[in-house]
Amino acid sequence: MVMTMRIANSSSSSCTTAAFRQGFFAALPFIASNGIAGIAMGVAYRSLELGFVPAVLFSLVVYSATAQAVTLGLWALPPPVAALMFACVATNARYLVMGAQLRQLFPDISRRVMLPILFLLADASWLMTVAEAERGRRDAGYLLGCSLPMAIGWIGGTALGYALPLRPHGPFAIAAAFLPFAFVAALLPTQWRGRKSLLPWTVSAAVGIAVASKLDQSWAMLIGGGAGMFVNLLCGDDA
Template sequence: MAMIPALPGVALFGTAFGALAAERGLSVLEAVLMSGLVFAGVSQIASMELWSPQVTPALVLTIAFTTLVINLRMLLMGASMRPWLADAPPLQVYPGLYILTDTNWVSTLRYRREGGADAGFLFGGGLIVWFTFVPSTAIGQIFGTLLANPRPYGVDMILPLYFVALLAPMFESARRSVPWAIAGLVAIAVQSVLPGFWYLIAGTLAGAVAGGLLGDE
């Protein structure tokens, strides 16, 4: 039930990726395999925007570096759950980390905050997102560019609003909100001056440093 509010946004995001993949010449099978195996929505969008039929070493390195930058946030997301998952069985931990997304990460934080103790929650949430995102990729690829740009429909706001709704009750004091505010402000500032996805890394690192410096109350 915790994942249901996010699923429309996940589905339409997958559809948008499928449409972009079709525009770049990927078949339905190729697009679905990419979503199923890579399962990194923003990175997939970025790689498709950079993609060219003329594959060169420079192109491969550019795509690899871009996806690395975008996904570096996963290191901090995984680290944030180590105090809880460190003693859990590997079969419960690693499958969940393989399908870790922003969506099931924030939902898992909320679940843990409310007293949940089942380490399988992360994997279960990720599996729900996977079974929504991957079929949506096929739909987007088949129907072409219908939702290649989801912004006119307000789709791009669904997941951010979902995150806000989950995270807001976790802010028990102004002090705990400071790292989030710093992360957001830094991300906005970097996005206004640097192209690409550097704002994701800058905001994440700024928030992490701020949280470390503030320490516990």
Template sequence: MSSPQPRTITTAPKSRRSEFWRGPTAALPVMAGFLPFAMVLGAQASQKGFSPLEVPLMTGLNFGGGSEFAAVGLWSSPPHVLLIVAITLLINSRHLLMGAVLAPLLQHLPRRKALPALFFMCDESWAMGLADARERAHAGKTVALSLRYYLGVSVGLYLTWVVFTGIGAVVGPLIGDIKAYGFDMAFPAVFLVLLRGMWKGMRASRPWLVSLLTAAATYLIIPGAWYVVVGALSGLGAAYVMAGES
């Protein structure tokens, strides 16, 4: 009588699922932080004439909160399409540098996996993915970036943003003028906090001053919102010139 053969238990699918769910679990505080901004953006867009379907379509295709706030703020009837495209390109241009940093960690992947990973990239998922990759590298992992963890973070943030901007578009007309409650200051307030975190002294902030002065002068001289483009480009130019001086 032959002895029974031991059963082979496959744990790989379970470990893959747990690695994916580790992402949204770690990103829960960030997703909670997304909620008020997503709601405010959706409410602002609805008051500019966007439908509850158009808002999540915009946020789902673009997935860049800063550029979306800027586009909604500049929206008019008829819209200044070229200006909005230029502003979106400038604000989202930071993704070129972020993608360049992330690319070496994705080079072992086929394009069908690497391109979706880059599409879902935002500031928060990029930062969390890199932080986790550093921890894995220190632990001696052969592949530093955990794609499942990164996608878990990214998909969680993406769905939170798209869903709650849509909800904001639905409840926006019920709230009325959000400026009366000061909600329209939510994103500028966060931007000021980010600037405070990047403060490195007066010398390093000189490009900010150049950008501020040129934007203010353009606002007074040229109608429309071109002061945003001029301020951004002058700040980048000043940073390039002053970097050569150091």
């Protein structure tokens, strides 16, 4: 008999422990992959002389590899708080779209159940959950299950990378320098919507290249991405 974490008002969606287990085991490989990236992030935070607790809290509270990677290039003392916050908002704007789609997939699940689950939302767990829903299996327990190993890998990897005696200029530190590009490149296929994406992407690339000649590469990525997002919003659903 399937144990249900919450009984939905409709049979269209539910939140069961059986689906949680299925999602958890399906996402177990992400503990290793996210862990390796998290180690690189931990080494990068240590090279910035950020304390162990703040470094781990950064990965726990922000919990966005893309946003954290972009903010690495913006880090300074004292921290530019406004720029860091803008970077996090701009790079995480895609989660608004993901959240809206999940709301359609799980309309019967209450907010007090969904909001804690969404705290652990990641690009891969969203894709896996949408794929499950397309197979006719709509279960928020699956989303939580596949999100958890990703969070364990990323947050645990950050702590491990900071604690390990890795050289500040060793392989992991070099990898950390390429994290912004790696995460952006990994996201590109999921954001492409055919011809509709041509205009905002072109604007984003043009602005980024223009800014790169004047400012830091992370600022170029941030401002270029913001310009593309602005064009996309202006064009509405047609962009």
